Amino acid sequence: MNDQHIDLLSQLDSLMTERHRADLAEVDRLPTLEVLRLMNAEDQGVAAAVGRCLPELAAAVDAVAERIGRGGRLVYAGAGTAGRLGVLDASECPPTFNSPPGQVIGLIAGGPDAVVTAVEGAEDRPELAAQDLARIGLTAADAVVGISASGRTPYAIGAVETARRAGAMTIALACNPGSALGHAAEIAIEVAVGPEFLTGSTRLKAGTAQKLVLNMLSTVVMIRLGKTFGNLMVDLRATNDKLRARSRRIVALATGADDAAVEQALAATGGEVKNAILVILGAVDGPTAARLLDHADGRLRDALQQV
Known part of the structure; x- marks a missing residue:
């Protein structure tokens, strides 16, 4: 064994993540459920x-x-x-x-x-x-x-x-x-x-x-960076049916608007969630919502304050 390998072994021995758990030395002999319980217990920390x-x-x-x-x-x-x-x-x-x-x-x-x-x-x-x-x-x-x-x-x-x-x-x-x-x-x-x-x-x-x-x-x-509104993903990119449905739900949760109003707002903003929320809460049209968000560097709360 050369000096480089000896040095590497010494480094590994000093690392917490490399230490050997002697108490788990017989783990392969335990019932499956017990092994899973032990592993789950480790993850708790x-x-x-x-x-x-x-x-x-x-x-x-x-x-x-x-x-x-x-x-x-x-x-x-x-x-x-x-x-x-x-x-x-x-x-x-x-x-x-x-x-x-x-x-x-x-x-x-x-x-x-x-x-x-x-x-x-x-x-x-x-x-x-x-x-x-x-x-x-x-x-x-x-x-x-x-x-x-x-x-x-x-x-x-x-x-x-x-x-x-x-x-x-x-x-x-x-x-x-x-x-x-x-x-x-x-x-x-x-x-x-x-x-x-x-x-x-x-x-x-x-x-x-x-x-x-x-x-x-x-x-x-x-x-x-203003990519959310509360805990809602208002900058979500709707690229499939699931995400389009999620977009509608986010607009509804943010505004309390009914389905028809949500669909109308999303149609007016090209499906942009953040813009649609501003259309409803700010009572503005799609182009105005886009302009306000641009001036607010994309931050919905700041844009709402400009209405």
Whole structure:
């Protein structure tokens, strides 16, 4: 065994997410229901661990919202499960919040193929992160979130270091306190979920924690940007029958209007939910609603105050 392998083993031994749970050493001999109960019990602490990181998460939300508000982008960068979760969160923003294409971007070590197939060795190459960020034209206006359960993945660290040199906002999302990734970033969100049910399988509790944090980060950023009205997705993009039905329901919930009035408002605004709500609550026509929202930078509450 060479010195590099010995050093790697030493690093893994020091990571909370890699620790072995001796009390679970006989888990494969237990009845299925008992195994599931044990696994479920492990998951119970994930949300609480995320809760302990809310101050750092709030700082990240405000920093990202400020960057996007002046034309920047939110970029996720990770490898394996962490990278896939970033890609997933980025892909869900346009249909949920009608965010412009490219405003939220997910980068994964090894490129798009790595979303469905492991690309061996890609996570160990920080230069790939620099190349991926150069390809999307990273600027100082952007915010980059490096995602790594261990907090030591070279690709994620490389992304954060490259972004910081470019003047972009940098955030770390890891599951080990005091991680190298956390030290590299301006804001460190380190969710201490503890050892995994299966030793080192960070798609489990660590992956769940990362999904929760990314849900919160992108959702509250969009709330801060005026993409919601209360808890209603008023910037929803209706691209199929289900979403068109949801659009009608959102307008009805926001206004209390009957079906006929909702349909009339949506017809007058080309199906734009936010505009239709303003038509009803502001008693204005479609073009006026569009103009008011444009002047209010898309914020429905601000537009209503102009009526």
